[in-house]
Amino acid sequence: MILLNFFIGFLALFIAPQIFIHCKYANIKHSILLMYGLIASFTLSWIFFLIIFYLKLANVFIYLISIFMVIASFTYMCANKTTKGVNRPALGYLIWLITIIAMMPLLLHIGDGFRGWDAIASWNRWAIELFNNEYQPINAAYPILLPAVWSLIYKMQGTSEIWWTAQVTIFVIPVLTLAILLTLYTENKNKAFIFMAILLYPYLIWTNVVNGYMDMPVMMLGTLSLIILYAAEINKDKKEFTLYIYGALLIAALATITKQAGFAFLLFSFIYILLNLNLFKNKKKLMQISIVSLLYFVTYLTIFYQYKHRIAGNFDYLHKLSSQRNFLGQDMPQSLKYISGLFFSYPPYISWLSSVIKPLKITPRPITPYLIGLGLILFVFKDLRKYNSVGFLSGIFFVLGLCTWIRYFSYDPRNSYWVKSFFIIFLSINCGYISNKYAKKHLPTRLVYLIVVLAVGIYLYKLGNDFAYEKQAAFQSKIGNPHIAKTIVKLLKGKNVCTKLYTNNTPLQYNYYLRKIQKQIIIGRWYVPGFLPHLKHTCKDGRYFLFGAWTVTRKNTGWKKIKGLVKSGKIVPVGHKTDLIYFVPPSRQRR
Numbered sequence: 001m002i003l004l005n006f007f008i009g010f011l012a013l014f015i016a017p018q019i020f021i022h023c024k025y026a027n028i029k030h031s032i033l034l035m036y037g038l039i040a041s042f043t044l045s046w047i048f049f050l051i052i053f054y055l056k057l058a059n060v061f062i063y064l065i066s067i068f069m070v071i072a073s074f075t076y077m078c079a080n081k082t083t084k085g086v087n088r089p090a091l092g093y094l095i096w097l098i099t100i101i102a103m104m105p106l107l108l109h110i111g112d113g114f115r116g117w118d119a120i121a122s123w124n125r126w127a128i129e130l131f132n133n134e135y136q137p138i139n140a141a142y143p144i145l146l147p148a149v150w151s152l153i154y155k156m157q158g159t160s161e162i163w164w165t166a167q168v169t170i171f172v173i174p175v176l177t178l179a180i181l182l183t184l185y186t187e188n189k190n191k192a193f194i195f196m197a198i199l200l201y202p203y204l205i206w207t208n209v210v211n212g213y214m215d216m217p218v219m220m221l222g223t224l225s226l227i228i229l230y231a232a233e234i235n236k237d238k239k240e241f242t243l244y245i246y247g248a249l250l251i252a253a254l255a256t257i258t259k260q261a262g263f264a265f266l267l268f269s270f271i272y273i274l275l276n277l278n279l280f281k282n283k284k285k286l287m288q289i290s291i292v293s294l295l296y297f298v299t300y301l302t303i304f305y306q307y308k309h310r311i312a313g314n315f316d317y318l319h320k321l322s323s324q325r326n327f328l329g330q331d332m333p334q335s336l337k338y339i340s341g342l343f344f345s346y347p348p349y350i351s352w353l354s355s356v357i358k359p360l361k362i363t364p365r366p367i368t369p370y371l372i373g374l375g376l377i378l379f380v381f382k383d384l385r386k387y388n389s390v391g392f393l394s395g396i397f398f399v400l401g402l403c404t405w406i407r408y409f410s411y412d413p414r415n416s417y418w419v420k421s422f423f424i425i426f427l428s429i430n431c432g433y434i435s436n437k438y439a440k441k442h443l444p445t446r447l448v449y450l451i452v453v454l455a456v457g458i459y460l461y462k463l464g465n466d467f468a469y470e471k472q473a474a475f476q477s478k479i480g481n482p483h484i485a486k487t488i489v490k491l492l493k494g495k496n497v498c499t500k501l502y503t504n505n506t507p508l509q510y511n512y513y514l515r516k517i518q519k520q521i522i523i524g525r526w527y528v529p530g531f532l533p534h535l536k537h538t539c540k541d542g543r544y545f546l547f548g549a550w551t552v553t554r555k556n557t558g559w560k561k562i563k564g565l566v567k568s569g570k571i572v573p574v575g576h577k578t579d580l581i582y583f584v585p586p587s588r589q590r591r
Helices: 002-024 028-055 060-077 089-104 117-131 144-159 164-189 193-202 215-233 240-256 262-275 283-304 313-329 332-344 351-360 368-380 390-409 413-438 445-476 482-492 506-510 513-520 559-567
Strands: 502-505 519-525 543-546 572-573 581-584
Touching: 002 028, 002 060, 002 164, 028 060, 028 144, 028 164, 028 215, 028 240, 028 283, 060 144, 089 164, 089 581, 117 144, 144 283, 164 193, 164 215, 193 215, 193 413, 193 482, 215 240, 215 262, 215 390, 215 413, 240 262, 240 283, 240 390, 262 390, 262 413, 368 390, 390 413, 445 513, 482 502, 482 513, 482 543, 482 581, 502 506, 506 513, 506 519, 513 519, 559 581
Parallel strands: 502 519, 502 543
Antiparallel strands: 543 581, 572 581
């Protein structure tokens, strides 16, 4: 029931909102629907969490609500007629197919579980506490959006002992981010979105996205808010402009309750709006959405202040730690070299790219510094220096964010991921501008799909057969009993080919470790009498009997006969007594 309950909870939190929004507003741009579906999922999750936490409601509440949402959403989808005839399904399916294929390197990590220190000792610990309607924060206001979501999954499961199911929820953010980017390109034919997808892709498929730390999720949400702001900017003369702006604000608000760095993106949104205030006709609605975006973090503080009172309790310590690591006892050039090494070494190179250039004897070097330089140089174009544009403001925020990280948070490179969001955006916009300026023809949509499919194909090809066998061995080695399988390999290794193993443990023959000695394994009947004809033999290296545990526990298997043979010395136990492996020496030959 645990997996079924998790599945229902996942459908309720992340699929049902998408269904409702896509059916209700079928004629709105697909990118907007995906965006608000993501916002609805995490916002509803946060609201559910707050209600349950404050009212101390039993787990059955979230269980019933989840079942109701799933049934209601699918009923609404089946009954809704507006979804029929919309000229979008084929394109939508193609985008999702490309997205899922492109995200396979990340999706392969489903089920890995939380392992890192902070993930276990902080973020998931809070999720377990929240599952029990408790909360013991450390001396700083670390936001808890994802721990809250995990706690809902645990409540749905009825247990917090199964973690990997909660980890699956983190995949929603990177998968939807790539889907939204591809959709925005198909809707706007603006090459900046392609550059964003290319530059962001190494981060999207990086395992750190789903390891349980909050550094990558906050970067993903923050980057998505900037992407949506740029979508608003290029649609400022259309009715979708305000929908994008409101969405960017709300996504940035979600980032603020994911980790503190999210405030950089919310501040960015507010500054952009203030500089473009003349574009808004309904300023009252804008004010309302702005207030709502601030309420996300305020609602968290109402929880935090019940236990702690210093919102930045460890700020001084982190500042001191960064200063000591970067500057104490070092001259400035050494310090800058150390800091640049931390900043530019993440994310690591893409494995298939490394495999391609290795035969060419080319040493892979971080290309981020050169890309940043290129993006900044491109500001020589007057059109890129509009003070109220997303591209120019991203360049400013990148410089300010980099300085902030160096001074206060450079004790760990993980804290710099959010700074790279601004680099990705201003470089993509600048490259998109140059591409559009000197290549008037739009990049064919089908060509984009072909490039993505080819890239994934190259990646899967470079993984090679070794990867396939490693994955196979990972689970096949656990079939039967790996300890017994290894013992059998040692017993039969180097023995005469007439040495056989007779066993009634049928699954064991499929164990990965036994694949090379399959011809020496004879599967016998479940009952002991089926083994007795094989007691007599003349193989000088003997033969072996291996019994499954059920041979001892089930009635009428003839196990007493085996005990008698051991007592008379006709067969000899091998290895640990629980392994049920017996050596059958060769029969005496008559003279």
